[in-house]
Amino acid sequence: MKNLLGGKGANLAEMTNIGLPVPPGLIITTEACRDFSAQGQAFPKGMEEQVCEGITVLEEMLGRKFGDEQDPLLVSVRSGAPISMPGMMDTVLNLGLNDLTVEALAAGTGNERFALDCYRRFINMFGEVVMGVDHHKFEKLLENHKEKAGVYFDNQLPAKEWRKVVADYKSLILKETGKTFPQSPMEQLFMAVHAVFNSWNNDRAIVYRKINKIPDDLGTAVNVQAMVFGNIGNDSGTGVAFTRNPSTGEKKLYGEYLINAQGEDVVAGIRTPQPIDALEQDMPQVYKQFAGICSLLEQHYRNMQDIEFTIERGKLWMLQTRNGKRTAQAAIKIAVDMVDEGLITRDEAILRVEPGQLDQLLHRRIDPGAKLDIIAKGLPASPGAASGSVVFDADLAEKMGQEGKKVILVSTETTPDDIHGIVAAQGILTSRGGMTSHAAVVARGMGKPCVCGCEALRIDYHKHLFEVAGLVIKQGDIISVDGATGNVILGTVPMLDPVLSPEFRLLLEWADQVRTLGVRANAETPEDALKSREFGAAGIGLTRTEHMFMAQDRLPIVQEMILATSAAERNIALDKLLPMQQGDFYGILKAMDGLPVTIRLLDPPLHEFLPNMEDLMVEITTLRLSNGDREELRRKEDLLRKVRALHEANPMLGHRGCRLGITFPEVYAMQARAIFNATAQLVKEGCQPVPEVEIPLVIDKNELSSLREMVTGVVGEVMKAAGVEFHYTVGTMIEIPRAALLADEIASYADFFSFGTNDLTQTTLGFSRDDAEGKFMQAYLDQKILTDNPFMVLDRKGVGKLMKIAVELGRKTSPGLLIGICGEHGGDPSSIEFCHSIGLDFVSCSPFRVPIARLAAAQAAV
Ligand code: ADP
Ligand code: MG
Numbered sequence: 001m002k003n004l005l006g007g008k009g010a011n012l013a014e015m016t017n018i019g020l021p022v023p024p025g026l027i028i029t030t031e032a033c034r035d036f037s038a039q040g041q042a043f044p045k046g047m048e049e050q051v052c053e054g055i056t057v058l059e060e061m062l063g064r065k066f067g068d069e070q071d072p073l074l075v076s077v078r079s080g081a082p083i084s085m086p087g088m089m090d091t092v093l094n095l096g097l098n099d100l101t102v103e104a105l106a107a108g109t110g111n112e113r114f115a116l117d118c119y120r121r122f123i124n125m126f127g128e129v130v131m132g133v134d135h136h137k138f139e140k141l142l143e144n145h146k147e148k149a150g151v152y153f154d155n156q157l158p159a160k161e162w163r164k165v166v167a168d169y170k171s172l173i174l175k176e177t178g179k180t181f182p183q184s185p186m187e188q189l190f191m192a193v194h195a196v197f198n199s200w201n202n203d204r205a206i207v208y209r210k211i212n213k214i215p216d217d218l219g220t221a222v223n224v225q226a227m228v229f230g231n232i233g234n235d236s237g238t239g240v241a242f243t244r245n246p247s248t249g250e251k252k253l254y255g256e257y258l259i260n261a262q263g264e265d266v267v268a269g270i271r272t273p274q275p276i277d278a279l280e281q282d283m284p285q286v287y288k289q290f291a292g293i294c295s296l297l298e299q300h301y302r303n304m305q306d307i308e309f310t311i312e313r314g315k316l317w318m319l320q321t322r323n324g325k326r327t328a329q330a331a332i333k334i335a336v337d338m339v340d341e342g343l344i345t346r347d348e349a350i351l352r353v354e355p356g357q358l359d360q361l362l363h364r365r366i367d368p369g370a371k372l373d374i375i376a377k378g379l380p381a382s383p384g385a386a387s388g389s390v391v392f393d394a395d396l397a398e399k400m401g402q403e404g405k406k407v408i409l410v411s412t413e414t415t416p417d418d419i420h421g422i423v424a425a426q427g428i429l430t431s432r433g434g435m436t437s438h439a440a441v442v443a444r445g446m447g448k449p450c451v452c453g454c455e456a457l458r459i460d461y462h463k464h465l466f467e468v469a470g471l472v473i474k475q476g477d478i479i480s481v482d483g484a485t486g487n488v489i490l491g492t493v494p495m496l497d498p499v500l501s502p503e504f505r506l507l508l509e510w511a512d513q514v515r516t517l518g519v520r521a522n523a524e525t526p527e528d529a530l531k532s533r534e535f536g537a538a539g540i541g542l543t544r545t546e547h548m549f550m551a552q553d554r555l556p557i558v559q560e561m562i563l564a565t566s567a568a569e570r571n572i573a574l575d576k577l578l579p580m581q582q583g584d585f586y587g588i589l590k591a592m593d594g595l596p597v598t599i600r601l602l603d604p605p606l607h608e609f610l611p612n613m614e615d616l617m618v619e620i621t622t623l624r625l626s627n628g629d630r631e632e633l634r635r636k637e638d639l640l641r642k643v644r645a646l647h648e649a650n651p652m653l654g655h656r657g658c659r660l661g662i663t664f665p666e667v668y669a670m671q672a673r674a675i676f677n678a679t680a681q682l683v684k685e686g687c688q689p690v691p692e693v694e695i696p697l698v699i700d701k702n703e704l705s706s707l708r709e710m711v712t713g714v715v716g717e718v719m720k721a722a723g724v725e726f727h728y729t730v731g732t733m734i735e736i737p738r739a740a741l742l743a744d745e746i747a748s749y750a751d752f753f754s755f756g757t758n759d760l761t762q763t764t765l766g767f768s769r770d771d772a773e774g775k776f777m778q779a780y781l782d783q784k785i786l787t788d789n790p791f792m793v794l795d796r797k798g799v800g801k802l803m804k805i806a807v808e809l810g811r812k813t814s815p816g817l818l819i820g821i822c823g824e825h826g827g828d829p830s831s832i833e834f835c836h837s838i839g840l841d842f843v844s845c846s847p848f849r850v851p852i853a854r855l856a857a858a859q860a861a862v
């Protein structure tokens with residue numbers, strides 16, 4: 001019932017049902033929250049009465065009364081959305097305390113320090129969450145008191161100091177808000193519920209939902225739960241644990257706890273906590289019970305759990321369980337292990353790993369052989385390595401990130417308010433907090449490297465620097481963090497290409513067994529081709545020949561070809577290019593021996609290969625003014641004239657793609673000859689090359705029929721000259737709406753279709769990609785005109801509709817027509833799902849995304 005009760009509430013109810021020790025409570029539903037928002041922040045009718053009834057039931061169960069001056073009932077008021085948003089919304093603990101009940105709590109427990117500790121926490125949380133007082137102001141007051149008392153940690157303050165803190169807190173609230181801190185527990189309760197409902201719409205929750213694509217209209221439930229106390233003495237404590245290691249996936253309890261502490265103390269990095277293993281020595285009975293419950297919860301949920309617990313005077317209480325967030329590495333290991341343990345099926349294992357997350361494992365890592373200048377070591381909180389400029393402030397990190405700079409966010413600890421800075425940073429480094437601290441959890445969720453609890457760092461926010469090991473590192477200096485080892489390294493570091501772990505390979509094998517969609521790679525070099533083969537690509541779905549024209553030694557010849565004034569002149573340049581291109585194709589076809597290679601003939605507008613007009617004008621002016629070489633001047637002026645003539649107002653829609661083949665058939669003919677010469681040569685060497693010649697930007701069958709005839713002519717000549725026969729195909733890109741709409745006609749001349757969804761998106765939406773992204777795309781996303789950037793996630797509604805039409809029409813003419821996609825979308829999991837659903841034969845993506853596509857294709861098929 002997560003949608004109604006929220007994740008936290010539903011799981012608390014579930015744990016109660018299986019007989020685990022959970023403090024009793026009541027849940028106000030998400031429905032109430034939605035009503036509350038819809039009615040302009042008013043509680044729905046009858047809600048307050050129902051809550052009061054619930055409190056009465058709670059009072060009867062526990063034999064304590066809300067606001068009682070002998071034995072008061074205290075509760076926590078906890079937010080809980082249907083989808084977990086850790087730390088994004090608000091919780092208030094120890095509610096029900098006031099100037100009288102605090103004394104009752106002190107007397108009843110015989111522990112004044114404890115009662116006051118609860119009270120100051122409550123006033124602080126309530127003041128912050130419900131009354132809107134800045135949390136720094138509370139912290140500052142507390143720091144002052146600690147300094148005066150000469151203590152470093154909160155738990156060292158004696159009762160009489162806490163009394164002063166409590167008094168200061170209350171005056172702070174009065175000063176900041178003009179209102180007194182409410183003494184009536186019922187009033188406190190409804191104010192808190194109000195605030196939790198509202199926290200659904202606080203800034204950080206909105207940002208979190210946006211990043212994680214969680215709908216804005218779910219609302220949050222509110223859990224009102226009897227308090228248990230981990231801060232009542234040294235036989236008490238509080239902790240968090242994962243049933244398996246969320247970083248590596250290792251099957252071993254992983255977590256931290258603090259003796260004599262409450263609530264968020266562990267995660268907030270107030271003191272550095274103890275590893276969960278230590279609990280076995282501290283409280284063996286409790287540890288045993290806890291370990292038993294952990295394995296029970298894993299069996300029950302059949303998933304790794306993230307658990308919060310509190311020990312009150314030696315008794316264990318469960319406060320939360322949820323499916324734990326984990327790194328890609330851990331996700332794979334846990335899924336594969338759980339299949340081994342008979343807990344889940346292979347299909348479930350395939351669905352357990354988020355394909356997009358695999359990106360983390362396909363990134364480069366620090367070369368283990370490199371000599372590193374390690375300046376400090378912290379906890380390895382989230383694997384991966386990153387280098388960047390040191391930044392101490394989340395806003396600045398965001399700003400620099402937007403400017404395309406790489407930054408490492410360095411902070412004593414992070415809070416949910418820093419989330420935008422973490423998003424923008426390459427890596428995170430904190431000086432306090434453990435493996436379950438905010439920074440660690442968020443970084444793991446995002447797949448960013450994080451080193452935390454690096455206590456040797458002395459951060460000076462005022463001077464924008466930190467000191468470590470006698471060094472001063474200033475804002476802007478470059479450091480690297482290695483989240484796998486916890487190392488902090490001066491400067492940048494040499495990185496290595498990724499390799500797939502045995503578990504990763506196994507999971508992908510399972511994926512291959514269920515998927516029906518083929519996966520190819522986009523590659524232009526033999527190295528990339530080999531890499532993609534290693535990652536499991538079944539061929540090359542796109543080789544862009546223009547990249548081969550850009551090489552330093554070739555560009556002058558390409559320019560010669562473009563600037564030629566006659567066919568004869570052009571042929572001289574083409575003759576020089578032919579052997580070069582032939583070598584390129586030979587290398588790729590050989591690397592992909594036995595597998596298909598789609599080679600696209602020249603696509604971009606020609607001026608992309610020519611010098612820039614402004615540069616030329618500057619050079620000419622300089623020559624003129626300095627009375628320079630006249631010959632040189634004339635040559636440059638001539639060049640400028642030609643460049644000008646080739647200039648286009650709208651090159652994306654200009655003289656490019658097969659339009660070049662139509663106007664300069666000898667260029668396409670040279671490329672076809674290079675492809676087939678290489679093929680013939682390989683056949684003679686005993687290889688099995690499978691070339692697929694692809695014509696870009698087609699709008700009509702007449703273009704394709706004429707270019708196909710040209711290609712066939714060249715093949716005939718090559719085969720005759722070489723004395724060998726081989727198989728080849730000729731197909732087309734579908735990247736203009738007209739081609740999709742006339743796919744039935746075009747299919748009669750095509751052996752295959754490949755959707756070029758980059759151009760198809762540009763031409764269908766009429767958005768130029770390069771202009772859209774910097775100028776208006778964000779507004780379209782912010783105003784929810786579009787839900788996703790259509791250049792990243794395929795626009796199913798529009799572009800997808802054209803694709804569907806093209807598939808249907810194409811296969812009507814030619815039922816066995818091979819159809820694939822080679823745009824950027826070919827590596828995007830949600831787009832891959834769509835491609836599967838409309839019956840494509842393959843997707844093609846960059847080599848490093850091939851494993852992602854294999855898994856996504858399997859998920860679409862399961
Ligand atoms: P979040 O969703 O941010 O994790 P929680 O509602 O889980 O917030 O509460 C924050 C902290 O307070 C947790 O550490 C939790 O264990 C603790 N806590 C919540 N309710 C109680 C309670 N009734 N008794 C003791 N501790 C509690
Ligand atoms: Mg929690």
Ligand code: MG
Nearest residue numbers: 696735756759
């Ligand atoms: Mg294109």
